[in-house]
Amino acid sequence: MQRRLVPGWVGLILLFISAAALSVAVGPGGFTGTNLSAVMHLRLLRLALGIIAGGVLAVVGASLQGLLQNPLADPFTMGVASGAALGASLTLVLGRSAGALAPVGGFAGALTTMLVVYGLARVRGRVTVTGLVLAGVIMSFLFSSLVMLAMILGRRTLGEAVYMMMGHLGVVYTGTSLWLFAGVAVLCVAGCAWLFSMSRSLDIMSSGEEAAETLGVDTQRVTKTVFVISSVLVGAVVSFTGAISFVGLVVPHLARMLFGPEHRRVLPGSFVAGAGILLLSDVLARNIVPGGLPLSIVTALVGVPFFIYLLRSRL
């Protein structure tokens, strides 16, 4: 494993740099003298959002897979993403011209979901990882249905709902939401650093909760902290981008292939790979079809074959 470390990092950083360059260089509305700075402004914001979203989804996915001892966990297992989508839809439906407030509604929805899932998973004062998964999955189903219901009752087009459920980086920024985004970016970096500081505990948790406790890990504290940080970060990201799938599921596996299972390498590796892959997916989503595609369509088209390859090569 040790010897793959350096080539692994070189590969990831090359991937990231070329994705970032493509993301800025390619797109509809080419560069002309008059609109150059406007286009650059939009594309740089898109780049920043892509890095944050891809990085956070991948890091949260890796942390949750470690915490839940389940390689199929992803940032949306805990139900937060659909809660955010519901919050954002309700803001759109109820607020008439409240497009700029959708991220606030989304974040509120994410936090509410987090509290509900936490409450459901808490039995006799203990929060178990199984409880979190079950409560999260159930809430996901409920909230996804409620998004559709809100959209239909609110006479919104299903197109809007699709973008909310399947993700995009084409956020329209106003003055306020630009500040919101800056806050989210700071929050996300701090949250990822916090998760990184728990790397060893996550490693140990992957041999089971009881064994981890006998090794001196406060599994209740780790479970609660990872759950809360993950929910807040995913809620913050999803309220801007909608639910982008597959990045949080597949990228951690790629990082483990490159660096082995230790979280102190998997988490930073996931951040860089997640950002790079999301940016590349966005370039594709924007350019293969006129008018663009929801991001999850592209991440699924790229992610599923990779996941199948992984599954087959490990069996």
Next chain:
Amino acid sequence: MKAIELSSLGFGYDEALVFDGFKLDVGAGEFLGVIGPNGAGKSTLLRLVAGLLRPARGSIRILERDLRSLGRKEVARAVGVVLQENPFAFDYSVSDVVMMGRNPYLGRFQSPGKYDREAVDSALEFVDALFLRDKRINSISAGERQRVVLARALAQEPKVLMLDEATSHLDIAHQQLIARILSELNRQGRTIVLLSHDLNLAALYCSRILLLDRGKAVACDVPERVITAELIRSVYGVDPIVTRHPESGRPQVMLPRDATGPQPVSD
């Protein structure tokens, strides 16, 4: 000095108490075997002492200190535990797994140092598994894995080592190897608590045996006084043949071919 001291211990998972007014003293340097039918409370006892479960009543003292006053890392420095099942969701290297045993000594932002790496190597060497150090945990055999998990517990440098059915799905060579390692650790002064369904192994190696039945200590004495036909019959509900181990004189249990005695007591 007492390694483990339980007094008027009460614990239950639901309404019914598994233990009620339970008492046990384990002296430092003892090699205690804990036997009893399924559901007797062996694993519950281990989990209480390791701090995985909280007693409803009574007190637990480890190395003369109240368990409640100890932090999780302090407990992990005093007591090493080997559980029966050790699944690993991700494929860590053997040395990474054993390094997890150094966690109780490391601060949150502290990386393992030279001493920690030496402790890992010497723990692996002690269980005769140093050659596995760069192997992946999910690619080695069950016997090798159990030694690695034992090495992880040794890397904790605990005074007390507790094992829950650590040998139950191993071949006889590995059973003997683990038992010998435990004897050697015991000779070096560690207190060993071995939970086992293997009465013969317990009788052969332990200095004292606790026979549990439904949360009660039926007997707690040297193997000769616990592994008797009467006690085994009354607790397990089988009619055993008890003989002497030809080399050590310790009692050994065999089953008659055709069961004529009473049926197994239900849990």
